[in-house]
Amino acid sequence: MNTTRRLQFSKMQGIGNDFVVIDAIRQPVQLSPAQLRFLADRHFGIGCDQILFAAPATEDGADFRYRIFNADGGEVEQCGNGVRCLAVFLAEQGLSTADELVIQTLGGPTRIQRLADSQIRVDMGPPRLAPPSIPFEAATQDSRYALEVDGRTLQIGAVSMGNPHAVLQVDELDTTPVERLGPLIEAHPRFPKRVNVGFMQVLAPDHIRLRVFERGVGETLACGTGACAAAVVGQIQGVLGPAVRVDLPGGRLHIEWQGGDNPVWMTGPAQTVFEGQVLLPDDDNANDG
Structure with missing residues (x-):
């Protein structure tokens, strides 16, 4: 212009x-x-x-x-x-x-x-879980992947909700170094288009807390696709059920997924x-x- x-x-x-x-x-x-x-x-x-x-x-x-x-x-x-x-x-x-x-x-x-x-x-x-469709470099599809980050091996889930997400389950969300780990995972070479990074604390099979470091943005108060990705990863890893309340710093979303090729439904305000x-x-x- x-x-x-x-x-x-x-x-x-x-x-x-x-x-x-x-x-x-x-x-x-x-x-x-x-x-x-x-x-x-x-x-x-x-x-x-x-x-x-x-x-x-x-x-x-x-x-x-x-x-x-x-x-x-x-x-x-x-x-x-x-x-x-x-x-x-x-x-x-x-x-x-x-x-x-x-x-x-x-x-x-x-x-x-x-x-x-x-x-x-x-x-x-529906979520895309095959590594080439995320895209993510991995030999086979799995519920967990070992990712080398800053001299440590982290266990992540990887999924595309129309955009790529890595989800890391943590014990205590408030003390997780999101500001340090977020950029390192976002730019990891195994994610050729970079990746959004979710840090998930499981409170119950139907309730999680989540912080998301978004690619090209940084940590945000909320991420809808990140909430969907966390609910999917939690379910395929066996720690969450089909309906999940997701508490983000900015508020709550409700996510539903019946597994397989079924769509993920997200409900929230705007x-x-x-x-x-x-x-x-x-x-x-x-x-x-």
Whole structure:
């Protein structure tokens, strides 16, 4: 983009995972990575974990297209908290009155249902456990993998929920060095597209606590796909049942999975914080820190 202009946006959050949501249906939008980083910057821009675009569908059977960009400007496949915000955004903006929609994402089609009290139920699709589909370098599929990190051998689960996740079970979440281990696992060479890292403390077969270090973002208050990944890994490792309450720093999600090729269902809230306009600089003036 060569000129500075004003961009309409909504600031939204799903249990503390915050987003800048942009209507790319009624206004033309094409942003560079530097401009995306500007929007996500909490000092010079608006500030968010990710930037979301509501766009016209380009695939048959989809109602809308959903694009997700991390705070570092890179596009990713899926975001569970974001898709709940997208459902609320489409309704509040008058773009759809339907209670059920199919959303096109890089990670595949996603079905969303609007429930009462701002609760959104999302069909996140079946988990992908085969290492090449995550992607993760491993000779065979297993429920646990040994991963060498910082001179230690960690036992992780690996799964794709439309985006790659590593899940590490810990005894005490509050004292786990998420800030140190998160970046090391995120960039581990066995994850060729990097990975989101979940740290899971099991409280009961139907209740866990979770912290997530997201690739390209850092630790966030919540991660919907991370909650799904933790519930799946916990179930295949034999420590969780088919319905799990997931307590993240920003709030609670409810995850259901009946195993096998069944979809993972996620239920949680989403809301608009405020709406506004931002003066969007050209690439030469976009602050990159």
